[in-house]
Amino acid sequence: MKSIVKNGLEIIAGALIYALAINYFLIPNRIGEGGVTGLTALGYYTFRIPPALTNFVLNGILILVGFKFLKRETVFYSLWAVLWISLFLRVPVFLPYHTSQTVIAAIAGGVLMGISMGLIFRAQGTIAGSTILAKIVNRYLGIRNGSAMLFFDLIVAIPSGMVIGFQNMLLTVLELYISAVVLNKYLDALGAKRSVLVFSKHNQAIGKALSTNLGQGVTMLKATGFYSQQEMDALFYICSNRDWTAVMPIIMSVDPEALVVTDQVRSVRGFHLPEL
Structure with missing residues (x-):
């Protein structure tokens, strides 16, 4: 209502x-x-x-x-x-x-x-x-x-x-x-929304911090380094522009050396963002 x-x-x-x-x-x-x-x-x-x-x-x-x-x-x-x-x-x-x-x-x-x-x-x-x-x-x-x-x-x-x-x-x-x-x-x-892809040894902690602070789900993907052939988790996250200002500080507070890739997303379907 x-x-x-x-x-x-x-x-x-x-x-x-x-x-x-x-x-x-x-x-x-x-x-x-x-x-x-x-x-x-x-x-x-x-x-x-x-x-x-x-x-x-x-x-x-x-x-x-x-x-x-x-x-x-x-x-x-x-x-x-x-x-x-x-x-x-x-x-x-x-x-x-x-x-x-x-x-x-x-x-x-x-x-x-x-x-x-x-x-x-x-x-x-x-x-x-x-x-x-x-x-x-x-x-x-x-x-x-x-x-x-x-x-x-x-x-x-x-x-x-x-x-x-x-x-x-x-x-x-x-x-x-x-x-x-x-x-x-x-x-x-x-x-518009923003997509965030994070590569870090502390992705589990980063995912928990994002979910706890922003109240949205976080997706963990399996990734493999080409050179090292080492498997690791990649974190994928979609947020509104309003929440974007809080995302980077949360990630950096857990792992300042995390590799973060961001992009502007024009449309998201089948994805619920609270109060938007």
């Missing part, structure tokens, strides 16, 4: 930032978007269709697709995100950001969009639209969420130049690129 409440609140925060980016930076400066959001903006520019209505209808269709390919919890969190985005998009806009330097609006909108989607993705949800498709591609092909999302967004953004003009189409592409980069960096910084 604690996890559900935490994810729900993160999604609400992400939805608020997302709506601020759309209503205060993108629409006032006629900057488009990709995916369903891009179609939402085009519908508003061309036919004055309320963004909340277009967002809800089109995303509802894509969420039905998500039921077939994604986990049920992801789909339900996505519904929660779409609901709050639709509500926040209906909030009256006060002091929208109009500027002749529209590149500033594109950069600001891209950063806010990246942060908002990072919050929602971290909470196991999506904003539907292209992010549903990106999640599916990430799950089955391993392509990073931001990169997959950028591909699907550009399919809508580039043709939008016929409605919003060539210059604004270029600004849209810039905004999409920035949001994809921010999303990837956000997920890498907060969602």
Whole structure:
């Protein structure tokens, strides 16, 4: 229940930032978007269709697709995100950001969009639209969420130049690129794991210290030195970035001469990390 409440609140925060980016930076400066959001903006520019209505209808269709390919919890969190985005998009806009330097609006909108989607993705949800498709591609092909999302967004953004003009189409592409980069960096910084491989004569003691202090399992592997042909244990450990700062001091306190190999891990499946 604690996890559900935490994810729900993160999604609400992400939805608020997302709506601020759309209503205060993108629409006032006629900057488009990709995916369903891009179609939402085009519908508003061309036919004055309320963004909340277009967002809800089109995303509802894509969420039905998500039921077939994604986990049920992801789909339900996505519904929660779409609901709050639709509500926040209906909030009256006060002091929208109009500027002749529209590149500033594109950069600001891209950063806010990246942060908002990072919050929602971290909470196991999506904003539907292209992010549903990106999640599916990430799950089955391993392509990073931001990169997959950028591909699907550009399919809508580039043709939008016929409605919003060539210059604004270029600004849209810039905004999409920035949001994809921010999303990837956000997920890498907060969602990635680290793997640790330790070679030491004291691996049993190191494993016990890591397990006792950090409360996670440690894997012992059998290894053989090529030159000496001597068998020894190799310790393999996966941790969050939050715990990483404690891992090296624990290892060094047991064996300062241990050989430690570390690497950044983009995705871990079937592995439980407490309170993440």
